[in-house]
Amino acid sequence: MSFSPSISPITESDEELEALLADPGIELPPLLPSIAFATGDLSFIPADIRLDPSKTLEEQGGLTPDEQSTIRVRALEGLKQLRKKGKREAPMSDEDIKSIMSWACGTDLEGSYLHMMMEELAPGNTDLRSPKWNVQDFSDDRKFTVAIIGAGMSGILAAYRLKQAGVNFVLFEKNEGTGGTWLENTYPGCRVDVSNHVYSYSFMQKHDWPHYHSTQDVLLNYFNDCATEFGIRDNIVFNTSVSSVTWDEDSSTWSLDILTSGVEEIFSCQAVISAVGQLNQPSYPKIPGIESFEGISWHSARWNHDYDLEGKKVAVLGTGCSAVQFIPRVAEQAEQTTIFQRTPNWLMPRPQYQQSLPESLIWCFTHIPNYHNWFRLHLFWRSHEGLLSRLEIDESWEDPGDSSISAANHELGVLLRMYLESEFADRPDLLEKVTPKYTMGAKRFVIDDGLWAKTLHADNVELCTDPIVSISPSGITTDSEGLKDFDAIIYGTGFKAADFLTPMTITGRNGVNLHEQWNGDARAYLGIVAPNFPNFFFLYGPNTNIVINGSIIYFSECEVHYITQCLKHMLENQLASIDIKPDVHDKYNERIDAGNRRMAWGLSDVNSWYKNASGRTAQNWPFSLLEYWEQTREINSDDYNVI
Numbered sequence: 001m002s003f004s005p006s007i008s009p010i011t012e013s014d015e016e017l018e019a020l021l022a023d024p025g026i027e028l029p030p031l032l033p034s035i036a037f038a039t040g041d042l043s044f045i046p047a048d049i050r051l052d053p054s055k056t057l058e059e060q061g062g063l064t065p066d067e068q069s070t071i072r073v074r075a076l077e078g079l080k081q082l083r084k085k086g087k088r089e090a091p092m093s094d095e096d097i098k099s100i101m102s103w104a105c106g107t108d109l110e111g112s113y114l115h116m117m118m119e120e121l122a123p124g125n126t127d128l129r130s131p132k133w134n135v136q137d138f139s140d141d142r143k144f145t146v147a148i149i150g151a152g153m154s155g156i157l158a159a160y161r162l163k164q165a166g167v168n169f170v171l172f173e174k175n176e177g178t179g180g181t182w183l184e185n186t187y188p189g190c191r192v193d194v195s196n197h198v199y200s201y202s203f204m205q206k207h208d209w210p211h212y213h214s215t216q217d218v219l220l221n222y223f224n225d226c227a228t229e230f231g232i233r234d235n236i237v238f239n240t241s242v243s244s245v246t247w248d249e250d251s252s253t254w255s256l257d258i259l260t261s262g263v264e265e266i267f268s269c270q271a272v273i274s275a276v277g278q279l280n281q282p283s284y285p286k287i288p289g290i291e292s293f294e295g296i297s298w299h300s301a302r303w304n305h306d307y308d309l310e311g312k313k314v315a316v317l318g319t320g321c322s323a324v325q326f327i328p329r330v331a332e333q334a335e336q337t338t339i340f341q342r343t344p345n346w347l348m349p350r351p352q353y354q355q356s357l358p359e360s361l362i363w364c365f366t367h368i369p370n371y372h373n374w375f376r377l378h379l380f381w382r383s384h385e386g387l388l389s390r391l392e393i394d395e396s397w398e399d400p401g402d403s404s405i406s407a408a409n410h411e412l413g414v415l416l417r418m419y420l421e422s423e424f425a426d427r428p429d430l431l432e433k434v435t436p437k438y439t440m441g442a443k444r445f446v447i448d449d450g451l452w453a454k455t456l457h458a459d460n461v462e463l464c465t466d467p468i469v470s471i472s473p474s475g476i477t478t479d480s481e482g483l484k485d486f487d488a489i490i491y492g493t494g495f496k497a498a499d500f501l502t503p504m505t506i507t508g509r510n511g512v513n514l515h516e517q518w519n520g521d522a523r524a525y526l527g528i529v530a531p532n533f534p535n536f537f538f539l540y541g542p543n544t545n546i547v548i549n550g551s552i553i554y555f556s557e558c559e560v561h562y563i564t565q566c567l568k569h570m571l572e573n574q575l576a577s578i579d580i581k582p583d584v585h586d587k588y589n590e591r592i593d594a595g596n597r598r599m600a601w602g603l604s605d606v607n608s609w610y611k612n613a614s615g616r617t618a619q620n621w622p623f624s625l626l627e628y629w630e631q632t633r634e635i636n637s638d639d640y641n642v643i
């Protein structure tokens with residue numbers, strides 16, 4: 001893995017460069033910005049071409065054929081200059097970088113947007129989100145230790161930021177290695193469904209991803225390498241679970257009950273960061289007789305790699321994101337695969353989903369300085385709001401009968417239905433089964449490159465939408481088709497996403513139990529802190545999930561920044577504890593609830609992991625990425641009760 005790519009000199013002839021630039025695999029929008037940044041020559045930015053932010057999701061950013069030709073001509077001249085002179089030696093001014101970024105985004109970047117986008121660009125691979133303080137800056141000389149629970153993506157990030165700030169910490173991980181969900185989910189076909197160049201730390205960008213959407217093993221290697229590169233492994237205690245966390249008011253400390261290799265211990269610290277995530281407790285359907293099945297069964301998150309599927313009759317429950325990834329691999333091996341679908345999902349077509357990066361694009365990464373930074377910025381800008389506006393309710397919209405909630409929502413729904421109709425044109429029976437009847441965007445989209453339709457067309461695959469009545473020792477009984485015998489049952493039924501921080505017991509001030517306080521309806525201010533639990537911080541907490549815009553890593557970076565600001569505030573002012581005020585917390589959550597009620601997932605009553613048992617959307621963030629970035633810049637001390 002390479003975090004700091006060595007750029008190879010350009011040795012290709014003019015004709016070879018021209019042929020390379022003609023390849024459709026090259027992303028043109030980031031090409032001229034990267035050349036201008038590398039050469040320091042802003043004349044490569046064309047004044048007569050303007051990228052249209054409303055067309056960012058279109059191929060090549062919606063550039064017309066003539067505009068694409070112009071960019072290729074200018075890029076050729078830029079590559080010739082780089083071939084002759086190499087990259088600039090003098091630093092580029094912030095104002096010049098701003099000018100290039102504004103062109104790359106198709107809008108004049110100012111204020112918060114400029115600051116946020118500059119952090120995402122990380123020009124010259126700089127870490128603009130690192131803490132700008134250190135514990136040695138303060139006179140607070142007490143022993144101050146932070147416990148981090150979980151060594152997945154968010155836990156690794158939190159550990160690194162604390163190390164940068166000089167804060168003492170210990171990271172507890174229940175597994176034998178780092179990586180979190182990418183360590184635990186090893187099912188065949190497992191891969192990320194957002195672009196890898198965005199699904200990575202802004203300050204630790206990798207230029208040599210092998211695919212547009214890399215597989216589980218590649219992602220696991222990335223996070224393992226990050227943990228090593230960050231120098232945090234000596235602070236990690238592996239094979240250690242945390243069963244309970246208890247606040248002591250007199251000493252203003254947290255006590256963690258930990259279990260390491262069968263040995264129970266108590267660990268005391270001044271603050272706790274929970275980085276256990278949401279998608280780590282497998283969820284099984286409540287079906288009568290589920291325990292009676294005498295064949296073999298497992299959940300996708302606990303894949304049984306020892307079982308040979310060859311010649312077997314296999315049942316798969318679920319057609320969500322994970323199931324759509326592993327079912328094609330199961331069907332390739334099993335004699336018969338029967339898929340039990342409760343609710344169809346909207347498919348989001350992405351032809352490059354499982355494709356390797358084209359050689360022409362790889363050439364840009366390895367020959368144009370910082371092209372990967374500008375490529376990542378282009379993808380981030382494309383997805384920073386994504387399809388969010390198409391999922392917002394327009395109160396004046398008159399539904400034409402397709403459960404749409406606005407003109408934009410209807411328009412996208414039409415396009416997605418057309419995709420389904422093209423994929424299943426020869427199988428009207430399947431088309432009826434796979435076409436959602438609920439509002440587009442009420443459930444998570446499933447990324448597809450045509451493999452799903454190909455799998456369902458196979459002779460040894462059956463899609464069953466008949467409701468399941470029970471599971472028996474030999475198989476599954478449905479409402480109208482009766483008993484079907486199976487050798488194995490695979491559950492692609494997701495996770496207990498609404499059961500935040502389970503199975504830990506968290507006891508705060510005055511003996512308040514966090515799960516009793518939540519009563520099945522988890523809430524937190526900024527998704528990070530809850531009243532009565534001083535110095536306790538959540539990562540990927542309530543209402544910090546994003547649906548169709550950006551990457552969850554972006555949210556984690558914002559959250560960790562806010563947490564480090566909280567710790568700085570405590571150390572700088574020699575505070576024993578800070579505890580979010582209930583009225584601040586409640587007012588914030590009223591706004592979150594109101595925002596979610598305006599979105600497709602808040603309006604629809606279709607079953608979804610976005611909602612908890614009471615029907616409230618406990619997962620999703622309903623606003624823009626910029627709004628969350630702005631809210632997590634600084635701590636407002638007036639929001640907290642302090643000691």
